[in-house]
Amino acid sequence: MTLQILWFVLWGVLWAAYFMLDGFDLGAGMLYGILGRNDAERAAIRRTLGPVWDGNEVWLITAGGATFAAFPAVYASMFSFLYLALLLVLFALIFRGVALEFRAKGQGPAWAKTWDISLMIASLALTLLLGVAFGNIFRGLPFDAQGYHGTFLSLLNPYGLLTGLLFVALFSVQGALWIGLKTEGELGRRAVKTAGALWYALAILAVAFLAASYFATDLAANYLRHPVWLIVPVLAVAGLAAVKIWAGREKANLAFAASSATVVLTTFTGIVGLFPNLIPSRSDPVSSLTAFNSSSSPTTLTVMTVAALVFVPVVIAYQVWVYRVFRHKTVVGEKPDSLDY
């Protein structure tokens, strides 16, 4: 029981960590061709992502692996129910990664353009798909003891799409602030300004999302039962306000910290509302996959807890250290000291 709750929380933590970290990669990827007005600026944006994007993506693989190990039935259902959506997620992940790795390794305008466009489209598509997938999980999927009754198109319901747009707005603010935080001069200032402008869209979508969640999902039930948890969405909103205030004062580092907190708190707004469900069923609530009916055995959860306690702090330590090594701002036009010539 305790272990199941612990792993439910860790499941949320892993997704939140992934959204927070890859959120800025994806946001910067979406805005890459818009904020980067010339080759030098685009190279600078890529250079802010180069050292860290791969390590960030592993949080997704870990979230997937942990779901598999701790909640096998959830893993099996989520991935097979959302088959085509996940296929597109895979393709987006592939093109995002390849674009970042190969863009600087070829020559000629056609090569550059191909990977620039694929970086932007893949980042946008991945963000949208993740949002749509989570929106549908918040809303509940149509399945019962007989199986799954939805299709790819049924995922594109208004609430799912709204969550998708919320993710796009959230990550693009996160990404713009990252660029603002990590690049010198004109590009950095423009990025922070853009984040401030995008913030309005994010604020509108956030309000719409909270309202729609009340009507279209059961997320509110936990909050009505235990109002103390309202602290999570309240802090998310506070974080959102702080983003605007600090972006307005051109404090990119504080605005980025606030935006990161907003991503985590927004994720947990959903996770708290879901508990104990990991995937609620909208056709038959009894079939819902919960932390209690779909978890692994106590033995496995114990082994996994020990593994997490040993490895996760180490991972966090060296990732923080690598971020510190690359803490300096990138100067537009500066010759990189990497293998990418």
Place this chain on the structure above:
Amino acid sequence: MDVLSLSRLQFAVTALFHFIFVPLTLGLSILVAWMETRYVRTGDEMYLRMTKFWGKLFLINFALGVVTGITMEFQFGMNWAEYSKYVGDIFGAPLAIEATAAFFLESTFIGLWVFGWTKVSKKVHLLAAWLVAFGTNLSALWILLANGWMQNPVGYVLRNGRAEMDDFGALITNGTGWTIFFHTVLSGYVVAAFFVMGVSAYHLLKKNQATLFKVSFRTAALFGLVSAVLLAFTGDQRGIDVAKRQPAKLAAMESLWETKSGAPMPLLQWPDEKNERNSVEALKIPNGLSLLAFHKASAEVKGLKDFPPDERPPVLPTFLSFRIMVGLGALFVLLAFVGWLLSRKDKLETKPLLLRIFLYAIPLPYIATELGWIVAEVGRQPWLVYGLMKTSDGVSRAVSSGQVVVSLLGFTVVYGVLAVVDVFLLTKYARKGPQEASR
């Protein structure tokens, strides 16, 4: 085709494609880290150019290994949901640990390695190279312990309608998993060694930066020779393990139909599955198979007829893949030995024909590793988990054949594009050669 056949085909295609990149990563990460070690120790700038040249080829390959690897994790849930549900309790743990213990390590430090040349000290940079090498090899260990469990399930109990973990220690000390691990990583070292020898041979033929490429060649030849010999040894260990734990696979690998004590080994052989016999069987080595499989001349080897027809793996692909793999394995020992001898005596440039052979030998270890996986996985059929779960019981129920057709076509197109880009970039940078020495 039905969902099952399509999903099997898709898994085969995506796994074999992923495994074009993995073995080179496993071996080249070590070679590059070693080159950088030489640089840090000697301060000789040639080793730096060498590290950067091979490092760049490593990175192109590494990127594709990463992006095609995610597909493998996703597919367990997407196409094999019943399998994931049934065995996730024990099979999921090594996968999750692989991500936490190994993927983070390689992915975080590869970023430091690529972008950190002037950001950290030489020694810290070198440490990053070794951590990448360690991380990639550690990830192989965890995924192969998972595969080892599918070949030889241990440490579980059937409870609550699924296979639940009972003994994690048994899972991580599973002899099958460990022999698969050693055999697989060593095959990767051989791939990398022949890659480095082949590309070096190309530049030696062109008389381009001869010193640098002679040193590269010699390093790779020694690495390749040691690995190829150990590879043969671990292959023998694999054979013994298969004989003991997967007798039907062994029978298919050897196309042995009748159970025999003191089973001979025909050098020329061709299976005739329909008539449950071999259409060709000649040049028999007496007791050869018994000796090979059990290290005992009189040992009894089970024939395929001892298994019901629906529990026999497809014979021809298993048999043929095994034979070719073993033949290639022997060739690698020979070639690596010749290469090592010549480079030691500094006679490489006097043998252009041999250099050309090394250049064209680059694909051979790739072929051998792919064939090895065909032996391992096709030979396991019809089981998904040997003796515990049939492949046909593991496929997703929520997925339609139309969806798998779409995904299979999608993978074919996307992977086709990736293959073209990969070959283009690798050839481009391999041909271009390292930076000229600065004066």
